[in-house]
Amino acid sequence: MESKTLTCINCPMGCQVTITYEMKDGRINEETMTVTGNTCLRGKTYAISEVTNPVRTVTGTVGLSNRELRVVPVKTKTPVPKDKVPDVAKALADVKVEAPVHIGDVVIKNVCGTGSDIVITDNIE
């Protein structure tokens, strides 16, 4: 059995979640696994994914071709593998869109092959 204590990052409560587990065929054996310290179910889900496949939501900005001194914030619609975070950040570097833009508009589909889209997170008219 292995044991890991993690800080759940799904909300600013930051619960200290302890997961005790063993791997079986490359997956966690959910029958013998115990998770403690989480306030809600997301803490459990997070602990499981942190020890198997850690993911992060990447946020950043892209340029606006028709506005001066104004960029617009974006995020990955769903979290991407942690080791892809630097690549995703780089992929945003030279991107420009034209205002108006709205929350949810897709800027890049399937960014860096992660299966997640880059979407706008603010409304600029």
Next chain:
Amino acid sequence: MKRKAVIIGGGPAGLAAAVSLKDNGIEDVLILERGSSLGGILTQCIHNGFGLHTFKEELTGPEYAARFIEMAKERNVEALLNTMVVDISHDKVITCMSKDKGIFTIEAESVILAMGCRERPRGALNTPGYRPAGIYSAGTAQRFVNIEGKMPGKEVVILGSGDIGLIMARRMTLEGAKVKAVAEIMPYSGGLKRNIVQCLDDFGIPLKLSTTVVDIKGKDRVESVTLAKVDDKMTPIPGTEEVIPCDTLLLSCGLLPENELSDKMGVKLSPVTGGPIVDESLNTNIPGVFACGNVLHVHDLVDYVSEEATLAGKFAAEYIKEGERPINGPEFKIETGKGVRYTVPVTVHPDRAPELTTVRFRVGNVYKDPEICVYMGDKCVLRRKKQICAPGEMEQVIIKKADLKNLKDGEKIVVCLENVL
């Protein structure tokens, strides 16, 4: 101009208060906002982690703000943008300044203070020598990068481990800068745990505790900063200096409620929080003047800002509907016991209190396995075990009207930690 409810500030606190006033039957609600858009500080907080408790999903700052802006629109809340409030008199006459309208006044029946906070000035930085370019407050850097798309520098040292500093460490790293260290003068970080994990640990950025900046080199532009360890009196320890070459120093030394207006109008402020002293109705010492959000005390969770502001809106609506309520019945003070730095609210009126009153507070140090206790008179009415309490994380307890009703004349309410050294 005469108005029923006037809200100063259109950040998350002001927006939630406006929505709540409307939902509680007040038609005439006006927001005054000095910026060119609603949403307050959230518009530059583009990272995610907002709103899980309110919306059951994880949003970025601008997305969270947009939800409340939408709710305010649906309810036809009126907002005057680019309108700076420059004075409020004791009898609630508000003086505003705007480009289109010049200087004008509004007589308000009820005022809700929701001006948020600003960054602590850089007084914390007592270094000799030049003041070269390349020194910014973390919040200013955040606005540059996230709104204007400009990077303040390439090699960065951050002084102060407040949340804005931590968030900016990650942000600038992802934008291609090298963040060499975050130095914190205290033996613990003032930031949220999750930000330390996600913004520093994920990127291998060292957090140097009990460490401060003792020297800055460079005449026109920062060339290096010198860090040194401090002893328990916060004095730098000779021989521990470390020179770090860099072109940018960000200062993240915490936030202060923005209360010049409140002070001038005669609202009593707490010396600990810098925010107004309020009762269970979030009423300040002036009847009909309420406060919520970061202007009241610095929050780390916007969900609680919205929750608090919703309450302020509800109480303001009651005040407007009933007229000035006589304070019938006694008032009790909530005192801070061991480990507790302040509470909000500071006073309660058992006769007026709702069934449940949330008391929020911060502790003054890091405590392991404490018990949070509430005493009314000498009776302990609440005892809750915690794994950890830290100054960076706001705590709360909920007190019952039934318990308040049992208080006898002269008795006190005390919030404290037990089982701590």
